[in-house]
Amino acid sequence: MIDRRLFTNIDWMLVGLVIVISMLGIVNIYSATTPYKIIGAPYYVKQFYWMAFGMFIALLICSIDYHILEDFSYWLYFLLVLLLVAVLLVGRRSMGATRWLHLGFFNIQPSELMKIVIIITFARFFNNFHAPGGMTVRDLMFPLGILAVPALLIMKQPDLGTATLVVLIAMSMTFYVGLRWTTIVSFILVTIPTCWLAWSHFLRPYQKNRILDFLNPERSRLGSGYHIIQSKIAVGSGGLFGKGFIKGTQSQLRFLPEQHTDFAFSVFTEEWGFIGALVLIILYLSLVLWGLNIARRCNDRFGSLLAMGVTAMLFWHIVINMGMVIGMFPVVGVPMPFFSYGGTSMITSMVGIGILQNISMRRFMF
């Protein structure tokens, strides 16, 4: 099934970066969850299982030629849109949002899968798309429609973070294909009223509050403003060298919210300081640049677009999560790939890596 030549072409750089980051993540989760009383397997052990399972899935993805994805792309897209509708109709409610679909023995979160599917769908569309001199506004109508349906469905759940990510991923791919200047200008002109519309019609009060809290953290003493302040204290107090492993007072005394998931980076920087953060940032930067490198080296348009999309997905997760933790973005609940605790995030990221690996391995086959 697997061409022997493929093994010789394994992208060890990619594998190495993912393993190093994931291991750092597990070590960090160990520290972040020390103050928790846990029933059953500890979080870091579970995270290790998720990593192993994710790598297995990535391996499975590598074994199939990614070009097959092109044939299935629109089917996948329709299936996912249906699932998103199903989530709104029959989904399981938790914490005020409906994100999960209960399928008997396991739960799936279609919005998470949509990140991958939008990449495949856009890659398929742009692969057969021809726009000399960059895309015009009219050229954008179709992809915009493809994007709007899932984005609005996800926003309705409501899951502002994932909806934003899906939009950002799609936008990044579009920019990658190329736009005319006039398109960019008109786009900006359209964005402003759209934001206003979203603000007045689609955003839930708590989502508005989060944005307002971000703009003025003092506004909400116990809500997300509190999270931003506490996270900044954690990061800032880390200093140059950090407080040391399992010695972060902010995290050990549980001042931080969600400290093993969305705020894992905050724990890490408190304990390892600027030096630690620098190392992690360099690792992530390498991952993103390597992803772009795979996109550049790939000789078919579909593969290149796919690689670019996956890279954009990883990039935006990293930037938004870091930005959130250090008080540059609102608290939107976006995890750090491979680093935050959580199976869903790990699987999605690993699927992305599988696709990247797939493309990287097959670059010599053309």
Added chain:
Amino acid sequence: MREKRFVREIMEMKHRTMVLSFVVGAIFFVLLLRLWHLQILSGEDYRSMSENNRLRFVPIAASRGTILDRNGTVLVSNRPSFSLAVIPQEVKDKDDLLNKLAALLGLDRAEMADRWDKAKGRAKYYPIVLASNISRDQVEIIEENKMRLPGVEIEMKPVRDYVNGNMGSHLLGYIGEVSEDELNRPGFEEYNPGDYIGKNGIERNWEQELHGSDGGRQLEVDARGRVLRTVSESLPSVGNSVVLTIDSAVQKSAERAFGDQAGAAVAMDVNTGEILAFVSNPGFDPSLFSGKLPADKWKEYLEDKRHPLENKALTGQYPPGSTFKIISALAGLENGAINDSTSVNCTGSYKLGSSTFKCWNKHGHGSTNLKKSLRESCDVYYYALGERLGVDLIAATAKKFLLGTPMGIGLTNEKGGMIPSTEWKLKRFGKRWFHGETLPVAIGQGYVLMTPIQLASMTATVANEGTIYRPHLVKRVVDGDGKPLKEVKPEVIGTTGISADKFRLVKQGLFAVVNEPGGTGAAARLGDVTVAGKTGTSQVVKLRDSKQGTPYQFRDHALFVAFAPYEKPEIAVAVVVEHGEHGASAAAPIAGRIMRAWFDSKKPPKKAAPADSAQDDETDEETPPNGQEERRP
């Protein structure tokens, strides 16, 4: 050609990866700069914040808005109260602390433990209220023992002050601690356990306006919990005030007029639907509900036969008795079954098939026309009318007054009363309507039920000859500084479509009830203002003969509806005295006193108006009930 272009484009794309790499690098660099700023430049500040200090938030509860009457008189305001709270994060030994608190303050340990457990899952820095409404003595004891009680805080909160005690308790409602269930509902995201919210009446239905938004103080405290400084402070914003349509003078005299009797009264502005008085007697002490209701008081309320916790004006559904003859008469006029000269000979009873229906006056009223039938409340006249009309035509007229459904007064749980029809009976019981069932309906017995709100609305609609206003309790909402925010406009919710001349015929009858010899409503006379009205007595239990010996709960309800002045109606009143037996003697005087209070409160004080307006001026004093008792067989 196409291939070539594609190749060119993919080259362009590939070129773009270089640009993107640069952009990515730049963004990561910005993140790194920010980290540098936080960790290296401000690192020391943050380090001291995190090591020596903890940020703590002390919520400052917002004052609830006040509730005012139509003249700006305060009905509900706030006064300070203290509660005992604990910050779990600062407590080492929970059991020990609870024991100490119980011993020092005499508080219920189990209850405190329970409240503590309920707050599980919330942030550890957030204070949990263990006991609310503690005394000043208890506050002092806590202050003295502060060092032994780490993590214990005293919170000062404004609490509700119901200025007039029991007055208007059913209308105003009360507040209580937000329940877990409420916290999970949409619209309650900003609430925390221990917060107070309106549970009933105006307090509940205008919660969003009254609540205000809490503020908080961000304090820097040292490891032992001592406050070092205030980092920031956001002041609470006071809730908006609600201005009611109620006139507190009218409300007060209405409640006084009831005395110990149970019942309800609703007074309404005929031309706007504004409720001027909204009484359910007896009331309760709303302030007891916001604190901890003493068990004995609770028991007392529950065991009181007069049901003080029941809002009779809102949820009481009573057979309207003879007051319903207004509807029957209009139905008769509307459908041509009678006109003002139609007369029926009352011999004291009416035969239909094999059954005999009795008039309250067993000697009979003799020849009776419409006016006399209302004045003396002759039952036989309406039996005959009922037989001629059938139940559905009566029901149709009642529906024109929007009876049988809640009027939308703006309080939760308003009941709708009941207007029976053949269709209803078929649906409800699966049985056809018997002709003999129509006769009791025509005199407001049988299946007919109305709420005091509906009785008042019906009367107002008759008074203004056909316009139905939505009965409402709130005039406007103003902010903490008294600036108007929201004005509640009178809302017409229907018109009867019955012509004015028909209303006038009925109104003449209602005038006669109060003002002519033989009328049953003489007790409602005011002297300087002419009143028109209708008495009613509604049977609670069918008894062979009702003597003085009838137990309280089996006595008939007494009703009276009225409006005034007759010439240019302003106010409509409906009074129900539960088990008061006779509308003429029990309910009419109360209605009179309510109207008296209204006209007095409108007048400049102490400027006796000469009694010249009354056209039928035969009495100079309020006549006592003249023995014209109305009684069902």
